[in-house]
Structure formats: structure tokens, C-alpha cells
Amino acid sequence: MPFEPVILFFVLGLVAGIVRSDLKLPGVVYEALSIFLLLAIGLKGGVELSRHNVADLALPALVIVAVALLIPLAAFPVLQRLGRLPRADAASIAAHYGSVSVVTFAVASSYLASRGEPAEGYMVVFLALLELPALVMGVALARRGAADTRWGKLFHEVLAGKSIVLLGGGLLIGWLAGPEGIQPLDRVFFDLFKGMLAFFLLEMGLVVAGRLADLRRAGVFLAVFAVLMPLAGGLLGVLTANLLDFSVGGAMLLATLYASASYIAAPAAMRIAVPEANPALSIGASLGITFPFNLLVGVPTYHWLASHLAGVI
Amino acid sequence: MPFEPVILFFVLGLVAGIVRSDLKLPGVVYEALSIFLLLAIGLKGGVELSRHNVADLALPALVIVAVALLIPLAAFPVLQRLGRLPRADAASIAAHYGSVSVVTFAVASSYLASRGEPAEGYMVVFLALLELPALVMGVALARRGAADTRWGKLFHEVLAGKSIVLLGGGLLIGWLAGPEGIQPLDRVFFDLFKGMLAFFLLEMGLVVAGRLADLRRAGVFLAVFAVLMPLAGGLLGVLTANLLDFSVGGAMLLATLYASASYIAAPAAMRIAVPEANPALSIGASLGITFPFNLLVGVPTYHWLASHLAGVI
Amino acid sequence: MPFEPVILFFVLGLVAGIVRSDLKLPGVVYEALSIFLLLAIGLKGGVELSRHNVADLALPALVIVAVALLIPLAAFPVLQRLGRLPRADAASIAAHYGSVSVVTFAVASSYLASRGEPAEGYMVVFLALLELPALVMGVALARRGAADTRWGKLFHEVLAGKSIVLLGGGLLIGWLAGPEGIQPLDRVFFDLFKGMLAFFLLEMGLVVAGRLADLRRAGVFLAVFAVLMPLAGGLLGVLTANLLDFSVGGAMLLATLYASASYIAAPAAMRIAVPEANPALSIGASLGITFPFNLLVGVPTYHWLASHLAGVI
Amino acid sequence: MNLPLSLRRLLTIICEASLEPELVRELARLGARGYTITEARGQGAHGLRDGSWGASANIRVEVLCDELTAEAIVDTLHAGYSANYGMVMFVTDVAVLRPDKFRGAPG
Amino acid sequence: MNLPLSLRRLLTIICEASLEPELVRELARLGARGYTITEARGQGAHGLRDGSWGASANIRVEVLCDELTAEAIVDTLHAGYSANYGMVMFVTDVAVLRPDKFRGAPG
Amino acid sequence: MNLPLSLRRLLTIICEASLEPELVRELARLGARGYTITEARGQGAHGLRDGSWGASANIRVEVLCDELTAEAIVDTLHAGYSANYGMVMFVTDVAVLRPDKFRGAPG
Numbered sequence A, B, C: 001m002p003f004e005p006v007i008l009f010f011v012l013g014l015v016a017g018i019v020r021s022d023l024k025l026p027g028v029v030y031e032a033l034s035i036f037l038l039l040a041i042g043l044k045g046g047v048e049l050s051r052h053n054v055a056d057l058a059l060p061a062l063v064i065v066a067v068a069l070l071i072p073l074a075a076f077p078v079l080q081r082l083g084r085l086p087r088a089d090a091a092s093i094a095a096h097y098g099s100v101s102v103v104t105f106a107v108a109s110s111y112l113a114s115r116g117e118p119a120e121g122y123m124v125v126f127l128a129l130l131e132l133p134a135l136v137m138g139v140a141l142a143r144r145g146a147a148d149t150r151w152g153k154l155f156h157e158v159l160a161g162k163s164i165v166l167l168g169g170g171l172l173i174g175w176l177a178g179p180e181g182i183q184p185l186d187r188v189f190f191d192l193f194k195g196m197l198a199f200f201l202l203e204m205g206l207v208v209a210g211r212l213a214d215l216r217r218a219g220v221f222l223a224v225f226a227v228l229m230p231l232a233g234g235l236l237g238v239l240t241a242n243l244l245d246f247s248v249g250g251a252m253l254l255a256t257l258y259a260s261a262s263y264i265a266a267p268a269a270m271r272i273a274v275p276e277a278n279p280a281l282s283i284g285a286s287l288g289i290t291f292p293f294n295l296l297v298g299v300p301t302y303h304w305l306a307s308h309l310a311g312v313i
Numbered sequence D, E, F: 001m002n003l004p005l006s007l008r009r010l011l012t013i014i015c016e017a018s019l020e021p022e023l024v025r026e027l028a029r030l031g032a033r034g035y036t037i038t039e040a041r042g043q044g045a046h047g048l049r050d051g052s053w054g055a056s057a058n059i060r061v062e063v064l065c066d067e068l069t070a071e072a073i074v075d076t077l078h079a080g081y082s083a084n085y086g087m088v089m090f091v092t093d094v095a096v097l098r099p100d101k102f103r104g105a106p107g
């Protein structure tokens, strides 16, 4: 079985949206599910963290964040020169791809789990760390030279945004409470995780179906970009993971982080910090193409890459 | 204990509604719960299906659907002649009773499970198959001779309606993924099923309490119809099941399918396809009388019938 | 570990609200969670009740309710004389403190459970019984001498209010169905309880953060009252429990009931029955100060009191 | 085709959600033939009401009716509730198709 | 600064939620450039519609447009739906900034 | 009894939900004494915004105020946001009971 069954729920949602089913998961359910997933992932990572010496993670974290910044830096000129996109749009899209998708990460973890392939439990710490820097970089690219940048708003929007608050808060709670403290909550946060992910993917399928019109606006260049960019990011992730001596599972997760494009934190932040960028383009690419691409093709590909390139550096 | 404890939640909702409690399950929760139940039932059926040869089900499916069409065909003249209802109303009510109620089916399954009585796992396939044909029949009855029937809309409304999409999609996913593929989702879709059903029944109690006013509009004839029709349907179900050599549990479930009246797919479809039918009548009868009747009296009765008539044909 | 990890979720919500995070649990989720918690607590109590002779609880219930009425009777003159609050406000606040907080009770139960300290399972019966009387007392205090009291409305508001309907309905269902009848629902109502409580506390943290402005209106007197009143109530609870020969766990739970202030049933009831009372004052004190105080300081304190005063009467 | 439109009043009431049951009873008593409610949140003299929980939710009620009914409702609600409850009311002129649907008392 | 406001019509339609897909198609066909929907519940000639489940939910649709478009929509919806569906429509005069946004057919 | 009604402006703003925090700050700064928000979805020049997830949700904001405040808000929002955000504004005349509640700056 080359795919994760949970992905079938995404396909179901997509098909339902395309045939104009009256199936709708109310926006409130989307909200509640995303809160659940973010908090659960944070808690899981925090519990893992409590088993490690946090100081040991400082160096890999630094490397991982530094390398991650190459992604928007490389994407921006490609989008602006090759894609002939306005500066604001190129910067905003670059920021989306530099940041990360929590759900893609969750699907990749599920993929590993169902194959019994282990991975470093603290990868989720990097997930939380990778959210912000690319967004800052994106705004810097959009505003180069301009004086009126709303940096304060941007930092507030992201650091007080629900993804960081829930991921970070979950990490902290999991770390403080440790495995035994969290154990009575396992029934909700861990046992239900995969089922909730299935529902969320159903909803994402519906959302993506509703954004297919945006794809047409995005055009061929962006469509190609939205497939090649994650592959490049995935490769970069595997190589960086090798450098850091991660396991195959860890390499695959880092590849997924680099390859994935944000569609929760980034759209919200870019809307505030770079309002002249057209969200239809960035969301069309990241959610309409890269997200399904990663789910269906990317995740197994990164696993393959991680297995075959293990130990090359 | 002659009743399923889960039914007490329905009674609680009903009483809360009647005493005008401020207890309200928001409409969004109703939506989310019905999505959960439909998908979970579909998945369960799909997993069962993956254990059988699908081709073996073709003949029983054909018989079951063909016999089910007798229900609206019999109900229509009764409603039109005896009940003196306008053609559109008679046809719409006939369609509701020909189609099926997913929650009644779920309660009947729970009833069997808590008695340790086994049943054919693939009954849920028939649940999905029985949804549509009676609705088509109802529209045909309403429109006999008329030229402007919106068949396209009707088919789209039902086939792309959330009940078919979720039941059918769940069946397909369960069938493709099989028991091991679905296993990580069991915690959500199977373990939580009964608790979610309890919540849904609480909500249904509140909804039914709010529709008691419609009952008065419905009148005595329709009230009697709403009690006798399911009994007749239940008997027909038991006999058909005997013909097909189903187990006692399977016979009871088929009886429940025939006896139950739809209040999710049918109202939505009839509103679009036969707009001149008064929904207060069909929903008042199916939801206000037949649904509670089946929960409290019908389900045990069909079990009794299935046990005592086992092997008569 | 001197605290319950579940409290960290409250702190997270509080911090998120204070830093103006865009994290919001939709109002609908608040509704759904509170319905879940009320029903689950009721069911749990009902199952316990089915193991006891209900008649044996009559006397302790009477004592507990009678003693509980001392709380609003003592609070009212303090608020009116010392606090110089208008009669309506003094009466409404007294009613809030005389009534009980279901979530504080749930946290106290969790606290006991995670310490392996047993408690009388039927304490939840007293929780249900304590909700109403203080509210009636509060209205009587507000209306002394006035002729136009809307008693009918008050009784309806409380008795048909969602807390009594769900707690009482849950008790009844649990009692009728007994342990085996409820067992298939355990996965939802018992296993998920603590995780749901965590979510609810996250939400309560956000709500409390949003009410901090009300605290300023409340003033210093009310802030002091909101800390001393629960301590006095807790002491009264421990003493009463000793009188009734409860276990240490039971004494701690009764202390928590007496110490806690209602913020579900009381605000709704007072708004209808004593509309001239300012809800910012009563909710500011009960939810803004007493609720977090009880969570963070009160619950361990009442446990300490119950352990050290065990057997003094 | 061009159907004739008639003038009616649209009364909008924004108030605490806890008033809903009483409000609905009053509307019926004062002759309104119908109403529409949407969930709302907001800010006003009574502070922020952000709808995050039951006690801080508002509702937005619309009543299409004739002038006399609108006046009766405004007067009654103002006298009965605006002292103690967060409440805002405003009246707009609107054109409707079937004016009889929005008369005062049934008849 | 004081931007010039122009007069347009605001058409509000309150109806059963199940009509939404058809309604949206009709609005586009009749030249509306946009619409806004909020979830609603209410009471009227067709009884209580409390939104507790799909079949009893209403929607409240607003369309900003010019007079001709408003008339066309009112006439079409009245002819097509008001006999069989719970539905209320009313039209208000409003002032808008960019009147071209709310013209009839795109142009 | 027949209470005197005064004329005020009702400004309605329909825009992307992500603007809410800034909008609310602007309203306060420009002298609005209150506002009411309902969740909305819709369609317009910026395409379909169906509210299925955060990024596609709209809000519908109502502000009762005097003419000057309404003008100030319309001008400021138009200048600051309508180029980059989905946004529609319209102004209606309404009659209110307690006109002082809806003046400009507190006073």
C-alpha cells in the first residue's frame, strides 16, 4: 500500500467539492479541528522534549532555521524574474513556501507511524521554529528599502497567532507536565489524533475544491513552481538532515517541513504585513497545488529520498 | 432491560424541548454529528465489505431495492385517496417513507450489539442503496404527466447530497483501506460511535420537540399512517430478509430500513424537486411520529418479528 | 507536582487572551463543550448513584443544602454594608457565590483522581442540588418586600436551564441504565472527559482574559471578597463534610462546591430575575477572580484543609 | 413585469442574547407577523460583548411591520428593557412586495 | 476629504437555506455583481424556523445593485419561489462610494 | 406613549474577517460609540468568499453614528483599505430613540 489511507479523506472532500455536493464542514469545525491538531502536535512534541536535554537541540535548530531561509531567498528571484510577478506577490509566495504546513507534517508523521519507521520525536520543535523566520524574510523582501513596514504588526500577528500560541503552548505544557502528567489526556490528544486528521483532510479537500478557480488565475508558471519548489525543498531537507545525523524518519520529516508551504500562519500574516499581495496567487499555489501534491506524491517521495540518500553527507 | 439506554438521550432532549429549556445544541453541532455518523457508518460497512465478495451482494441488493419500491407505491394511493392529500404531498410523504433513516439504523445496530446478536456487516451497503430510489419514485409520482420535472436537479441533489457522499465515500474508503488501514482511525470512528449517537439523539429530541406544532397541522390520519406504515414496512423487511436467508439480526436491520422514514436526504431532495409539497406534513410525520415510534417501539418489535418469523419463507 | 497539568490549559488561554492572540474558540465550541461536561458529570454521578440506596442520601443532602444557604446569607450583608453595593448587586453576587461552578468541581475531581485519593461518587448529586437554592435566596434578598418578583420565570430559568437539565438528565440516565448500560458510552463520556476539560479550560482562560476589564470596574473590595469568600466557603465545606463523616476526598469536593462561584447558571438566572444588577460585577468577581483562584490556589488548599481537619468534628 | 412595492418599516433590535425568549413573546403580543434573528457580537455602552460565551452574546433581530406596530414595539421595549439591558434599536423605511404580510395584528 | 456618495438599492432576501444554490445562480444571471449571506433563523407565515437543523435554517442575503437589477431580482424570485418557499424581500435606499461596483450587468 | 425618534446614519461595512482588529481600532479612533458584527460570506470583485475557512471569511460590521462620523469612517477606510482588501460600505438613514448614544466623540 503506497499511500496513507488518511489521504483518502482529502480525496473524498476534493471530489465532493468538485461535484458541488452540499456537504460542508462548517467554518467553526475547521477552526476547532485546527486548534485540536496544533495543540495535540505541540503536546506530543513537548512530551518528547521532556525526554531530551533541550540544550542539545540548540545547534541543530540553528542550522535548520538558517538553511530554511535559503528557501524564500531562492524562491523570490525565481518568482520575480522568471515568473514576472510583482515584488509583493513574489515575496508573499516565497514566504508561504519558506514557512511550513502543520497538516502536511502530521500526514508525514502518520505515514511513518503506519510503516513502523521511527523518527526523532522533537522534530515538532523545528516545526514550531520554522513557522516565523520565513515570514519575516518575506516581508523584508517585499519591503526592501520601504520605510513604512509594519514590523510590529507582523511580529504580533505571527507570535501571537494561533499556530505559534498552540504549538508553543502545547510544547511548553507537554514539557512541563511530562509523559505521566499528560497521560490522562492521551485519550483525547493522541488516540483521537488520526481520526481528527481524517476529518480535517476531508475539510481541506472541500476547501481546495473551492479554490480551484484561483488556480486558473495563478497560471502555468505558478503551477510548475508549486510542484518543483517542494521537490527542491525536500531534497534540501534530506541533505540538511544527513548533515545533522538524523534518522531516515527524521530526514523525511525535515524534508516535509522544507517542502511544505504554509496556509494557516502565512496567509494571515501576509494579509496584514503585505496587503498589496494578492492572496489568490499565494493560496492558490500553496493550498491548491503544493498541499495535495505533497500529500499524494511528495510524502512518499521524501521518504524514498531519505532512505536512498541516508549517509551521503 | 427492554430498551437501548442510548434512547434515553432522545427522551431527555424531547423533555428539555417540551419544558422549553434553554438547552440548545447549535445547528453546527447537528451538522458535525451527522457528518460523523454518516462517515462512520460508511467506513464500518466498507471494512465489512472488504471481507466479502462484492459480486455476491448484487442479487440481494437488487431484490432489496425492488421490494423497497413497493413502499412508496403502496403509500401514495393510501395518502392520496384515504388521506385526501394533494398529489404533491402524497408523493413527497411516500418518498420519505420509501427512503431510510440513518440514525434509526444506527440505533437498531446498537440494539443488536448490546444483545450480542450478530448481523450481516454489509447491511450498511443496502442502507446507502435504499436512499435514492424511493426519492426518484416519489418525484415520478408527483410529476406523473407533467413535463417540467427537474430530474437533473433531483439526481444531483441526492447523489451529490451529503448522505450519499459520506456513506458512499466511507464505504469506498473502508473498502480500499481494509481493516488494517482503518485501524488507526478506529478510536474516532468506532469507539466514539455510540457516544456520538447519544449526542445526536439528544439533539434529535430537541428538534422533534420543536416540530410538535407541525404534528397538529398533520392531523389524525397522518398520525395513524406514521405508526402503521413502519409496522407494515418492518414486516415486509422481515419477509424479504427471510427470502434472502439473512440472519435474525440482518432481518431486523432490513425491517428497520424499510420501516424507517428519511429526514435528512428526503426533505432536502423533495424541497428542490417537489417544492409545492408542504414540508411540515412530511417532516411532521416522519420525524415527529415515525422516528420516535421506531426508536421506542419499532426496533424491539422488528427484533421480535425477525426472531419469530425466522425461516417462515 | 503540586498542580494539575490540566490547569496549564487555563493559563495558556489566559496568556493568549492577554497578548491579544487571534486564537479564539468559537462560541459554538464553548456551548458544545459545556454540554459535554455537564452531561458527562451527570452520567458519572448517576452510575455511582445506581450503586447506592438513594434514600440514604436524603439526610446528608438536606444538611448540605441548608448549610450552603448560609453562604449567600452571610455574603449579602458583607457586600451591601462593607462593600456599599446596591441591594440588587449584593444579592446577585451573593447568589453567584452560593451556587456552584461545575468546572471547578471537575478540576477538583481530576486533582483527586491524579493523586489516587478516593471520594464518594455521589458528590455530583449535591452539585446538582446546590445549583438552585442559592439563586432563589439571592432573588429573595434582592426583592425583599417587593411585590413584582418574577418567581415563575426564575424557577423556569433555573430548573429548565441547561445545567440542571443536563446534570439532572445525566444523573437519571446513569441511574436508570446503570454501569453496564452506560459502558458502551464510556469511550466518549469518561475517557474523553479530561481532554475535553482541558479544551474547556483553554476557552475559559480566553474568556477570563476578555473580562479583565470588568475587574477594574469591580474594584478592590470585590477583589478581596472574591478571594476570601471561597476560603471561608471551603472551610465551611470541610467542617460540614466532617459532620457527615465524608472521606477526605469527599470533604475536599464539598469544600470546592461551597467555595466555587457559579458562572453558567447564575448569570443567566440573575439576568432574568434581577435585571437591575450589573453583570459585570458578579461575573468579574466570580469568573475573573474566584474561578482562577480556585483552580490555582483553592483546590490544593481545600485538599490540605480536608486532610488536616479530618475528624475534627 | 414590474411588481408594485409598498412602504413598510424595518425595525432592527440589537440586544443581549438572553433576552430572546421574552423579546419574541413581546413581538408576537404587539402584533408582529414575523421576525428574523442573526447571531451578533459588538461593543457599546455596556462594554465589549464578544460572543465568546453565552453571557456575552448578542442577537440582531429584524421585524418588518407597519408604522404603528414599530412604534408600539419600540415604546414597549424601551420602557421594559433599555434601563437594565444592553440594547439598541433603529427603524428604516423599506419597500416590500406583499405589504399585507407585514401588517400589525392578523386580519 | 469628503468622498461623494451615490444612491443604490440594497435588496435583502430572507429565505430557506435550501434555496441558496439556486438563488446564487439567479442573482448572477440577473446581473448582480456580488452578494453577502449571513445565517439566520426566524418566524413568519411558514411557522418557526429555528435553525436547529438543516431543514429549519434560513439565510439572509443582501444584494447591492441599481434599481433595475433590484426590480428584476424581486420580480423573478417572487414569480419563481414565493408561492412554495418561505421568503421575504425588502428594498432600501443606500448611499455607496463606488457606484460602478454595484451596477447591473458588467460593463 | 410615542417616543420621539431622531435621524442617524447606519454605516454597514462588509469586509475580510482578517481586518477586524484594525477596523475596530479605527472605529474607536474615529469616534464611533459602538459597533455590531455578524459573520458573513459572499461574493464580489475579489471572488467567492465562502467562509469555509479563516482566510475566506467575511464580517458585516454596523456602526450607528452621526453624519460626520460616518463620513470620517468611510473616508478613512476607503483610503486605507479598499485598494488591497475586499470591502464594501454603504450608508442608510435610520431613526433612533436615544440619539446621544450615537454621537461622534464622547461628550
Ligand SMILES: Nc1ncnc2c1ncn2[C@@H]1O[C@H](COP(=O)(O)O)[C@@H](O)[C@H]1O
Residues within 6 Å of the ligand: D014, D015, D040, D041, D042, D043, D044, D045, D046, D047, D048, D049, D058, D085, D086, D087, D088, F032, F033, F034, F035, F036, F037, F062, F063, F064, F065, F101, F102
Ligand atoms: N453605535 C453603535 N453602532 C452599532 N451597534 C451598536 C452601537 N452601540 C451599541 N451597539 C450594539 O448594541 C449592543 C448593546 O449596546 P449597549 O447597550 O450600548 O451596550 C452592543 O453590544 C452592540 O452590539
Ligand SMILES: Nc1ncnc2c1ncn2[C@@H]1O[C@H](COP(=O)(O)O)[C@@H](O)[C@H]1O
Residues within 6 Å of the ligand: D032, D033, D034, D035, D036, D037, D062, D063, D064, D065, D101, D102, E014, E015, E040, E041, E042, E043, E044, E045, E046, E047, E048, E049, E058, E085, E086, E087, E088
Ligand atoms: N415580519 C417579518 N419580519 C422579519 N422577518 C420576517 C417577517 N416575516 C417573515 N420573516 C422571515 O422570513 C422567513 C420566511 O418567512 P415566511 O415566508 O413568512 O415564513 C421567516 O422564517 C423569517 O425569518
Ligand SMILES: Nc1ncnc2c1ncn2[C@@H]1O[C@H](COP(=O)(O)O)[C@@H](O)[C@H]1O
Residues within 6 Å of the ligand: E032, E033, E034, E035, E036, E037, E062, E063, E064, E065, E101, E102, F014, F015, F040, F041, F042, F043, F044, F045, F046, F047, F048, F049, F058, F085, F086, F087, F088
Ligand atoms: N454587490 C454586492 N452586494 C452585496 N454584497 C457585496 C456586493 N459586492 C461585494 N459584496 C460583499 O463584499 C465582499 C467584498 O467585496 P469585493 O471587494 O467586491 O470582493 C464580498 O465578499 C461580499 O460579501
Ligand code: NA
Residues within 6 Å of the ligand: A071, A096, A097, A098, A099, A100, A101, A233, A257, A258, A259, A260, A261, A262
Ligand atoms: Na517550507
Ligand code: NA
Residues within 6 Å of the ligand: B071, B096, B097, B098, B099, B100, B101, B233, B257, B258, B259, B260, B261, B262
Ligand atoms: Na423506509
Ligand code: NA
Residues within 6 Å of the ligand: C071, C096, C097, C098, C099, C100, C101, C233, C257, C258, C259, C260, C261, C262
Ligand atoms: Na459556592
